Amino acid sequence: MISPAHAAGYVSDPRMRPIEWLPWVIAVICYFAAPSYLPLGSFILIMILFALSLDLILGYAGIITLGHAAYFGFGAYVSGILAARVTADPLIGLVVAAFAAGLLGWLTGMVILRTRALTLLMLTLAITSICFEVANKATKWTGGADGLGGFAIKPILGLFKFDLFNKTAYIYCLVFLFLGWWLVRRLIYSPFGASLTGVRENVVRMYAVGAPVYQRLVIVYTISAALAGIAGALLTHSTQFVGLKVLSFEFSGDLLVMLILGGVGRIYGAFVGPVVYLVAQDSLAKQFPEYWYFGIGLMLVLVVMFARGGILGILDVLLSRFRRGKR
């Protein structure tokens, strides 16, 4: 699936390479250089965190899911309902959303991870559909198809107010993306991460060496769901609105496309994909909405046929050719 040369993990050097600071430098530069694009920027940061959570289970543990939006949406709705009914403090909302989504991930993970391939895929779809149905019908709590709005999130720590230009939201998302990235990076370079890669590459051998495959998968699924829930809560807080779209199949599909575009099974694939996809969508999709989805489909087919590693995979190939040429 993913060639070992690309797979960062337990075997490779866990120390920070200088280039790994690049995304953060760019993110900070964007804050100052493009203030009118901060709403888009915040959304991109949120989607990067969401893509990271998917990369953890799809890229590293090899769990193919089409329903990761369930946990994102659950986190978004939990923090939205909390803000509308109990307390509008963002940090409390974030923690509660993370726990709620993690709990949902744990419960559903215990069910779906007993199955494989097509059945697993179908169950992830079914769980997302259930969440969608519930959010759609429980209008008293969720606002149904109209969405959940009309709440005002309090300032973070009582100090930083959410402003119209998304300045606070951008920094807020950036901080939590950084924490999420740090956690995912630690996980990947740990023995735990190595055992996940083992499950992905050869599950039979993992059973043979006595690794608790099922338990490992449930744990990583739970962590991933909690991260997705945090991403959902970030979206609720930065837009002060929750729409049904966050639970839709299309949303899961879009996320998958972003990750594939960037490169699956590599931590920075989750960074590159959403940036390229969302920036392209921002400029192209409004002008040619029909051709946009055709292009996305075509891109998926081409990536699968010719460039399995996504954008970063292509860069890898080019770089190695360049180096060989020099020698």
Place this chain on the structure above:
Amino acid sequence: MQSFVSSLVSVAFHGLAYGMILYVISVGLSVTMGLMGFVNLAHGVFAMAGGYVMLTAMNRYDVPFLLALSIAFVSVAAASILLERLLYARLYTAGDLEQVLLTIGLIFMAVAVARLIYGTLQQPVHLPAYLKGQFSLLGRDFPAYRVFLIAFSAVLVAALWFGVERTRWGAKVRATVDNRPMAQAIGINTSRLFTITFALGSGLAALGGGLGADITAIQPTYPFEHLVYFLIVVAIGGLGSLRGPFVAALLIGVSDTACKYWVPQFGAFFIYAATIALLLWRPAGLFGKA
């Protein structure tokens, strides 16, 4: 009491019609999954294409219903051979993820193309006169179209069963499902078998899409909307068999219709919950080999 019985009959009847359609569409998916281990999420695309071809032939060129249906079968089967040779065949040995991505890509493209050509509205269905009336049986009236649909599907199922259980081609298919390397070793041309079976499965999906056009509306979102149902049929029925998906499709057809009739406020909730419970009990499906 009288009204309860009549609603019970009505639910059973409509559920049966829907279940038959589900079966005709999903059986191809079950066989390709069992035979080639290919996760073909784009199966609904063939059903949608069948529906569009049939309705275009009928609405624009005044082709009679049954002829339009056969045109849908033949053209979609032919197109699927092209797709299989060009794309699918290259990924038989690839991982599940690649297959999922490829087929999702195909869905995206098909949805976009359908929207460009036909717009977002659902296609009108003009049934021929002989299918419009009512058909009375045991003092009850049934819509003739659904009676036809059930009868036609039953004939199809019988033909399919005969083909797989009683012909040489069927024996080859069963042998390859059981043990592909061994089948290859005794001289079965598995790659040609794959192509033919794939084309047949897609053609059946097209038939199902065309037949069911009045029940499952033909619109661009079709492949997404019904995907879960096709997958549920295959997952519950078990892979690579004919009987399993048949029972599963009827079960789902009837219970889905019952839920939508008696507890519409829950939508498809019960179906999903029941599916999850069933798969917890038997992860390989009702008839699958564990």
